[in-house]
Amino acid sequence: MKELDFLNIIKKHIGSDFIGDDCAYLKDLGIVVSQDSLAEDIHFRLDWCSPYQLGYKAVTVNISDILASGSEPMYITIGLSLPASADENFIDEFYKGAKSALRGAKIIGGDITGSDKVYISITAIGLAKGRKISSRKNAKEGYAVIVSKDAFEAFGKSSAGLKELMNGGNNQSLIKAHLEPVLDEEFSRNISCCIKEDYAMMDTSDGLADALYKIAEASNATIDTLEFDGIFGAEDYRLVAVVPEDFLANMKDFVRIGTVLQQEDYVLKIGTKKYYKYDELGLYNHFEEKI
Amino acid sequence: MKELDFLNIIKKHIGSDFIGDDCAYLKDLGIVVSQDSLAEDIHFRLDWCSPYQLGYKAVTVNISDILASGSEPMYITIGLSLPASADENFIDEFYKGAKSALRGAKIIGGDITGSDKVYISITAIGLAKGRKISSRKNAKEGYAVIVSKDAFEAFGKSSAGLKELMNGGNNQSLIKAHLEPVLDEEFSRNISCCIKEDYAMMDTSDGLADALYKIAEASNATIDTLEFDGIFGAEDYRLVAVVPEDFLANMKDFVRIGTVLQQEDYVLKIGTKKYYKYDELGLYNHFEEKI
Numbered sequence: 001m002k003e004l005d006f007l008n009i010i011k012k013h014i015g016s017d018f019i020g021d022d023c024a025y026l027k028d029l030g031i032v033v034s035q036d037s038l039a040e041d042i043h044f045r046l047d048w049c050s051p052y053q054l055g056y057k058a059v060t061v062n063i064s065d066i067l068a069s070g071s072e073p074m075y076i077t078i079g080l081s082l083p084a085s086a087d088e089n090f091i092d093e094f095y096k097g098a099k100s101a102l103r104g105a106k107i108i109g110g111d112i113t114g115s116d117k118v119y120i121s122i123t124a125i126g127l128a129k130g131r132k133i134s135s136r137k138n139a140k141e142g143y144a145v146i147v148s149k150d151a152f153e154a155f156g157k158s159s160a161g162l163k164e165l166m167n168g169g170n171n172q173s174l175i176k177a178h179l180e181p182v183l184d185e186e187f188s189r190n191i192s193c194c195i196k197e198d199y200a201m202m203d204t205s206d207g208l209a210d211a212l213y214k215i216a217e218a219s220n221a222t223i224d225t226l227e228f229d230g231i232f233g234a235e236d237y238r239l240v241a242v243v244p245e246d247f248l249a250n251m252k253d254f255v256r257i258g259t260v261l262q263q264e265d266y267v268l269k270i271g272t273k274k275y276y277k278y279d280e281l282g283l284y285n286h287f288e289e290k291i
Numbered sequence: 292m293k294e295l296d297f298l299n300i301i302k303k304h305i306g307s308d309f310i311g312d313d314c315a316y317l318k319d320l321g322i323v324v325s326q327d328s329l330a331e332d333i334h335f336r337l338d339w340c341s342p343y344q345l346g347y348k349a350v351t352v353n354i355s356d357i358l359a360s361g362s363e364p365m366y367i368t369i370g371l372s373l374p375a376s377a378d379e380n381f382i383d384e385f386y387k388g389a390k391s392a393l394r395g396a397k398i399i400g401g402d403i404t405g406s407d408k409v410y411i412s413i414t415a416i417g418l419a420k421g422r423k424i425s426s427r428k429n430a431k432e433g434y435a436v437i438v439s440k441d442a443f444e445a446f447g448k449s450s451a452g453l454k455e456l457m458n459g460g461n462n463q464s465l466i467k468a469h470l471e472p473v474l475d476e477e478f479s480r481n482i483s484c485c486i487k488e489d490y491a492m493m494d495t496s497d498g499l500a501d502a503l504y505k506i507a508e509a510s511n512a513t514i515d516t517l518e519f520d521g522i523f524g525a526e527d528y529r530l531v532a533v534v535p536e537d538f539l540a541n542m543k544d545f546v547r548i549g550t551v552l553q554q555e556d557y558v559l560k561i562g563t564k565k566y567y568k569y570d571e572l573g574l575y576n577h578f579e580e581k582i
Contacts (some may be wrong), residue, residue, distance in 0.1 A: 006382050013386040014398045024399035026366060026416075029320060033399060035368040035414055041404040042372075075317060077326040078410040079370075081333075091297050095304040107305045108315035108324060110299055115330040121370040121412030123326055125317075268417055 020218060023069040023126070023205070025133050031074070032126045032133060034065035040117040048165045050091045053179045055097025060181055061205060062124040063103050064237040067183055069201040070134045071126030071193030073105035078122050079116035084105040103185055125209075131192040132203035139219035143199075143239030145212070145258035146248070148187040151238035152255040155208055156230020158237075182236040187254070191241055194250050200242040207234040209281050210269065213260070215242055216267045217278075227271030232283065311509060313494070314360040314417070316424050323417045323424060325356040331408040333368050339456045342381045343471045345411070346388030351472055352496060353415040355528040359494040361425045361483030364376040364396035364419030369413050372406035390473055394476055425492035430510035430533040432530075434490075436503070436549035437539070439478040442529035443546040446499055447521020449528075458486070472528040478545070485541050491533040498525040499513055500561065500572050503549070506533055507558045516549030518562030523574065 001283065023032040038044060038058050049057070064075045078098060082090070091112075098107065104128060105124065147155075154177065161178030164171050169225055191199065202211040208231045216223040223242075225231070242260060243251075266274035268281075314323040329349050330337060340348070350367060357364045370390060373381070382403075389398065396415065438446075445468065452469030455462050482490065491510065493502040499522045507514040514533075516522070533551060534542075557565035559572075566572060 005379055009379055010386060010403065011381050013390055014400070018553070024368070026399065028417075029322060029418075031320060031322075033366070033368060033414075033416070035370050035401045035412075037370040037372055037402055037404050037410075037412060039404055039410065041407070042405045073326070074320075075315070077315070077324060077414060079326050079328040081328055081330050081410065088296055090301055092300050092304075093466050095301060099304055108317065109305070110326045112301065112329055113328050113330055114333045115410065115561075116332070116408060118408075119328075119372065119406065119410050119412075120332070121326075121328060121410075123324075125320075129321075148366070168580060198552035 017180055021066045021069065021135055025069065030128045031246040032066065032069045032071045033123065034062060035121065035123045036062045036065065037119070037121040038224050042206070046118065049239060051093035052097035056101045056180055057117045058097045058120045058122055059101035060183060061237060062122040063101065063105065063138065063201040064183055064205060065122045066126035067185060067188040068134065068201050068221060068239055069103050069126055070131050070188060070201060071128050072131060073103050073124065074127045075108045076122055077103050077108060078110035079120065081111065081113045081119040081123065083116055083118065084114065086118070103183065103197050108155035132195050132199070134192070134199055136200050136202055136215045136218040138198040138200040139215050139221050139223065139260045141221060141260055141262045142245060143260040144245050144248055144256050145223060145225055145240065145242050145260065146251065146254045146256050147238060147240050148184045148251045149255055151184055151236070154182065154238060155204070155236055159233035159236040162235070170264065178235065178265035181235065183237060184239040187239055190251060191243065195243060195247055196245070201239055204236045204238045204240060207232055207283050208240060211240050213268045213275065213278055213281060220263050222261040222264040222267060222269065223258055224261050224269040231270060295346065298442035312426055313430060314355045316419065318362065323357065323360045323362045323419060324414065325353060326412065326414045327353045327356065329413040330410050337409065340470050342384035343388035345549045346385035347392045347471055349413055350389045350392035350409045351474060352528060354392065354396065355412040355474055355494040355496060357415045358476060358479040359492050359530055361419055361422050361492060361521060362419050363413065363422060364394045365418045366399045366416040367393070367396050367413055367443070368399060369401035370411065370550050371401065372404045372410040374407055374409065375405065377409070394474065404487065416531045423486050423490070425490055427481070427491050427493055427506045427509040429489040429491040430506050430512050430514065431554045432512060432551055433536060434533045434551040435536050435539055435543045435547050436514060436516055436531065436548050436551065437542065438529060438531050440544045440546055442475055442527070444533045445473065445522035445529060446495070447529050449525035449526040453526070469526065472526065474528060475530040478530055481542060482534065486538055487535060488535050489540070492530055495527045495529045495531060498523055498574050499527065499531055500533050501574055504559045504566065504569055504572060511554050513552040513555040513558060513560065514549055515552050515560040522561060523572070525574065
């Protein structure tokens with residue numbers, strides 16, 4: 001895959017202030033901004049989801065990045081490209097689904113254009129006021145790695161749902177987990193509204209293991225976590241946070257899954273297995289990278 | 292074409308505060324936001340432009356909306372989707388072109404994903420501070436319709452350049468006008484920094500006649516303009532402003548092309564011809580609408 005080479009070229013062209021996290025934190029404006037795109041037959045198939053579900057998921061994956069930053073979802077713009085075969089019902093249902101996924105944000109605009117396949121690109125803006133904004137660079141030795149209790153039980157279900165769809169299965173609960181992901185809104189707010197110290201938080205769009213690895217790597221640290229079902233799943237869109245141990249006294253409904261160690265020669269330890277390089281995680285990657 | 296039906300469905304779902312202009316003006320944040328998408332073989336052809344020119348134009352059409360709002364270009368995010376055939380050189384050149392078109396803005400992020408064809412969706416943020424933000428609803432009887440002197444001489448060249456490309460012509464000056472549009476930065480700033488009264492301003496992405504018609508319609512007024520070469524061209528990405536007559540004393544390097552009349556039964560008069568309905572303008576529309 002070429003994505004890392006591509007990213008390195010792009011990073012060369014972008015101000016380094018804004019490289020590293022899934023959102024750009026614009027301190028002068030007090031906002032965070034994130035853009036995420038979904039292409040038909042790469043990120044979704046129209047025969048697997050309804051237009052409503054597509055609208056829901058497209059907005060959800062963007063709001064997920066905003067929640068991972070710790071900011072409050074405020075505004076989104078939707079760029080929607082449609083083949084000539086798309087009808088009014090498709091757009092109506094897509095927007096109904098999009099609206100149902102806003103978590104308090106407002107749709108403020110965007111555009112609609114023709115294209116060969118359905119293509120969706122959404123930009124989300126979150127408000128930083130009254131929140132502490134996360135960065136994946138902020139993990140420190142001794143910090144606790146936590147997820148919400150609800151997320152702990154959900155990890156892996158989205159991947160299992162995708163397998164159902166690929167294999168013609170009919171487990172509706174798993175399929176729903178893939179097509180209509182639930183977000184950790186309260187978990188995000190409970191941390192970012194209250195925490196004083198710098199902390200790291202990421203969504204698990206590419207899997208919990210992916211997020212853990214990237215936080216450890218960006219923080220020049222090593223993370224040691226429990227091994228459990230679903231840690232290698234993807235598209236859960238849940239959150240994982242790395243916070244000072246003291247802060248746990250303020251939290252409820254969470255599960256501590258690990259601890260930050262000082263930097264070792266390996267980046268991540270899951271159970272007893274050590275991971276020295278990203279590729280060893282064996283994660284599926286459909287050539288999609290945030291800048 | 293179905294685009295008006297589509298737009299009506301989308302408008303039903305979006306807060307009416309944000310409908311009407313190409314940018315959303317977020318007063319609480321002091322910014323304007325605009326998103327514009329370009330799809331391969333709909334908005335551009337890869338055999339007609341270099342990756343550098345594509346990057347330049349994709350950013351330019353977005354900055355054009357920011358300038359039309361009267362705000363100051365600040366930040367952009369770039370969503371880029373590429374087929375597997377795209378190589379590192381493509382991305383490097385695309386970003387070089389994008390950076391050359393920033394007009395003072397910074398690239399702060401975005402994403403890169405796989406797709407069947409090249410697809411670009413850019414979101415631009417402009418700063419409202421110290422500027423008066425335009426709205427196409429603000430034309431009033433007696434107001435003057437003006438363009439920059441430079442724009443007056445350029446209208447129509449982009450369309451002529453597109454024809455060159457379609458017909459295998461070789462007029463490089465016209466082709467450049469289409470692939471590398473010049474923007475009215477100074478014209479925008481000279482108005483929005485100094486004007487006290489409400490005013491209307493639009494870019495001429497879909498043609499000067501299109502912009503004039505939309506301003507008149509949104510303002511419940513009629514606009515009467517000169518007829519001249521290029522008024523029906525498209526993709527000029529120049530500006531047209533509708534300002535109080537008194538304000539002209541502050542302006543230089545402009546051409547007055549018309550006047551706002553009280554609302555008549557026709558919306559637009561170009562020379563001696565009256566236009567009662569949008570379709571009578573006979574403008575090319577490739578199914579692309581801003582929300």
